Amino acid sequence: MKKLINKLLVNHSLIYKLFLYIATIILVVYLFPKGGQFKYEFQKGKPWQYENYYAPFDFAIQKTETEIENEKQQITQNSKHFFEYNEEIVERVKNEVxxxxxxVFQNSELSQEEKLDLNTRIATILATIYQYGYIEASSESKIEKAAITLRKGNKIEEIQPYKLFTSSxxxxxxxxxxxxxxxxxxQNQLLNILYDAIKPNVSFDEVFTQKTLEENLNKISYTKGLVSENERIILKGDIVEGENLRVLNSIKNEFESQIWSKSNYNWIVFGYTILVALAFLMLFLFLRKYRLDIFENNNKVTFIFFNIILIVLLITIIVKYDAQYVYVAPIVILPLVLKAFFDARLGLFSHVLTVLLLGFIVPNSFEFIFLQIIAGIVTILTISELYKRANLFISVLQITFVYFIAYFAFSIIQEGNASNLNWEKFLYFALNGAATLFVLPLIYIFERLFGLISDESLKELSNTNSKLLRELAEKAPGTFQHSxxxxxLAEASANEIHANAMLVRTGALYHDIGKMDNPMYFTENxxxxxxxxNELTPRDSAHIIINHIIKGVELAKKHxxxxxxxxxxxxxxxTSLVYYFYKKEEEYTGEDVDESYFQYPGPIPFSKETAILMMCDAVEAASKSIKEPTAQAFDALVEKIVNKQMEDGQFMNADITFKELQIIKKVLKKKLKNIYHLRIEYPE
Structure with missing residues (x-):
């Protein structure tokens, strides 16, 4: 049991990666659609590249979206407007009149014959007005057609609009x-009574009208015609257009909408699992072979997988809501983020794998994959310094333009002309570009969540007005100038060998902050x-000098x-020696001295950037001791210091070549000569 626990502890990093690998596969496969997939790829206007295709089962030919939309518009235009006839109002008006x-008749001196005549007139007036009804003023605008439908209780009658009375x-x-x-x-009294009593009794029945319209729309058939099993659909080489295209789209939708049995479902999940596992295995192998430092850092590996899952989740949500908005999603944020924290090659590799996985989710997968891979390549090639906002904005414009051009090319290939372009897609690409600008705050969030650092943060840290660097300038001004x-020197060297210049510059500014603890024990201050x-033993002096490393780390963590x-x-x-005090101790004791008391704790540099700083720091400090600065003196100094560091094995773990070391030497020699060049003496 103890051996098992020890093995688990020793291999905990590998176990975590295995767990992350399996968990990611399960999550991605869970997000994928589990319906059937049509095994043939086809595009409008392109030849059918496969063998003659016959219907594998009976299915209905689906109408196109345009046909369905036209049918809906036709039904809406011809839909009846229903008006409700209110009998209660009629009875109330008659009773009141x-x-x-x-x-009025009781108080008048009219004869019986005259009263009878007026009563007849009143009855005729009311009967005429309410034969079809008096329409409300607010409903008059709804009379738009040659005929309207009047509802009297359960009876419906088609009438001409002019038969209804209006307020005018x-x-x-x-x-x-x-x-x-x-x-x-x-007569005047009766006229006033009628005018006051008569009320509109016909109103537009919006609820019943809308209900009838919806019932008619629901009756629309989304299919036309039937294809029987084994009926030929398309011949090899035929152009995919017209009826062929409609039939192929119909059977493709039929495949994708099928409800699969449990056995089929399990096989589909199994197939997805294999493909997703292969994709993420390729990512692991890439990291293991080309970016071992990232592969061995579980935090960084988790960060990469987290970003890929985030993109897959985003596209899945969009496709489930409405697949036409899939191009609004700023997928190029993935290579942008990975390039900001790691490098361009890893960013592009991860982007390509993610886009290939998304091909299982999105419609028109070939078009989607082509557009997104091209956009990813443009992203990697155009954005060099993400911390410069102008660069990001210009690159986003270039990416959006590439989307426009690529989609335009696909459209004219499929449609055969430029008149049927879907202009909404261009709006989606523009929104995509705008959303890509969100990468800067997203990088800031990731820095806080995963403890990583980007060029944007390096830019902020390298500001000499930051609190810690101001404190260094006040307490140890000589050290600050040295830094x-x-x-x-380090930035110039990094630029020449294509290392991270911003990182090495920022590291150089902070590398000696530990000297603030005892600034006067360092000659530059x-x-x-x-x-x-002079008042200390060589061993004590060496301890103070070496201690600036420990103090610097403590101060850095505190801030x-x-x-x-x-x-x-x-x-x-x-792990070099404090050589001056080591030699002084040898002279003082006259015996062999234990080097461990005069040796820095290390570790030795493990990247190009840390190796560059070691060389630049030693050369700059030693250059101050040259009494007569000449070109030959600087050349000899640089060669001596860098060669000594190489002999001591200080660069064994750094990913730096002999060629790059020679380039750095040349840069240091040139820069030192520029710094210490002699000026002419001006006459007094």
């Missing part, structure tokens, strides 16, 4: 039917001839500097 007219017609109609002018007093000189080391910057503090002296 009868009651009030009776009161009522008064003239009453005047014409109540009698001849001039009206008698009784600036080293930063300039001694403004007088008093040297405090939450990233680990990649702390690495420069730890490695800039490697």
């Amino acid at each position: 009868t009651q009030k007219s009776t009161e 017609q009522i008064l003239n109609f009453l005047n014409s039917k109540i009698g001849t002018q001039p009206y008698t007093e009784v 600036l000189q080293v930063a300039n 001694q403004s007088t001839n008093v040297n405090p080391h 939450h500097l990233p680990d990649r910057i702390i690495d420069f503090i730890r490695t800039h002296h490697g």
Whole structure:
């Protein structure tokens, strides 16, 4: 049991990677659609490249979206507008008019014959108005057709719109039917009663109209015609267009919408699992072969897998909602983020693998994969310095333009002309570009979540007005000036061998912050001839000098500097000796001295950037001791220091070549000559 536990502890990093690998496969396969897949790829306007294709089963030919939309528009245009006839209002009006007219007749001196005539007129007026009804003013705008449908209870009647009375017609109609002018007093009274009592009783029935429209729309058939099993669909070499295209799209949709049995479902999941496992295995192998430092860092591996899952999840959500918006998703953020934290090659490799996986989810997978891979390549090639916002903005414009051009080419190939372009897609690409600009805040979030560092953060840290560097300038001004000189040398060297110049410059600015603890024990900060080391033993002096590494690491962690910057503090002296005090101890004791008391704790540099800093730091410090600065003196100094570091094995773990070391030597020699060049003496 103990051996098993020890093995688990020793191999915990590998076990974690295996767990991450399996968990990622399960999650990605879970997100994938589990329906059937049509095994043939085809495009409009292109020849059918496979053998003659026959229907494997009976299926219906589906109508195109355009046909369905036209049918819906036709139904909507021809849909009936229903108006409701209210019987209660009619009865209420008749009762009110009868009651009030009776009161008028009782108080009048009209003869029975005259009363009967007026009653007949009133009854005729009401019967005429309410034969079809008096429409509400708010419903008049709904009368748009030659005929309308009137609902009287459960009865429906088609009538001409002019048969309905409107508010503008009522008064003239009453005047014409109540009698001849001039009206008698009784006629005027009756006219006022009718005008006040008559109310609209016909209104637009929006609920019933909409319900009828929806019922008619639901009756639309989405298919036309039937293809029988073993019926020939298309011949090899035939152009995929017209009826062929409709039939192929129909059977493709039929495959993708099939409800699979349990056995089929399991096989589909098994197939997906193999393909996804292969894709992520390729990523692991790439990291193992070309980026071993990342492969051995579980945090970084987790970060890469997390970003890939995030993109797959985003596309899955969009496809489930509406696949036409798939190009709005800023997939190029993936290579951007990975390039910002690692390198361009890893960013592009991960992007290509992710896009290939997404081909299982999206419609028109070939078009999608082509567009996204081209966009990813453009992203990697155009964005060189992400921390410069202008560079990012220009690169996003270039990426969007490439999307436009590539989609335009696909469209004219498929449609045969440029008149049927889907202009909405261009809007989606523009939104994609705008969303890509979100990469900067996203990088900041990832830095906090995963403890990584990007060029944007390096730019902020390299600002000499930052709190820690201002403190260094105040407490140890000589060290601060030394750090600036080293930063300039290191940046120039990194640029020549294509290392991370921003990283090495930032590391150089902070590499000696530990000297703030005892600044006067370092010669660059001694403004007088008093040297405090004169009062100490060589061993004590060496301890103070070496201790600036430990103090620097403590100070860096206290101010939450990233680990990649702390690495420069730890490695800039490697495991070299404090040679001056080592020799002084030999002279003092006259015996062999234990080197461990005078040796820096290390570790030795493990990257190009940390190796560059070691060389630049030693050369810049030693250059101050040259009394007569000449070109030959600087050449000899650089050769001596760098060769000594190589002989001591300080660069064994650094990924740096002999050719790159020679280039760095040339840069250092040239820069030192420029710094210490002699000026002419001006006459007094």
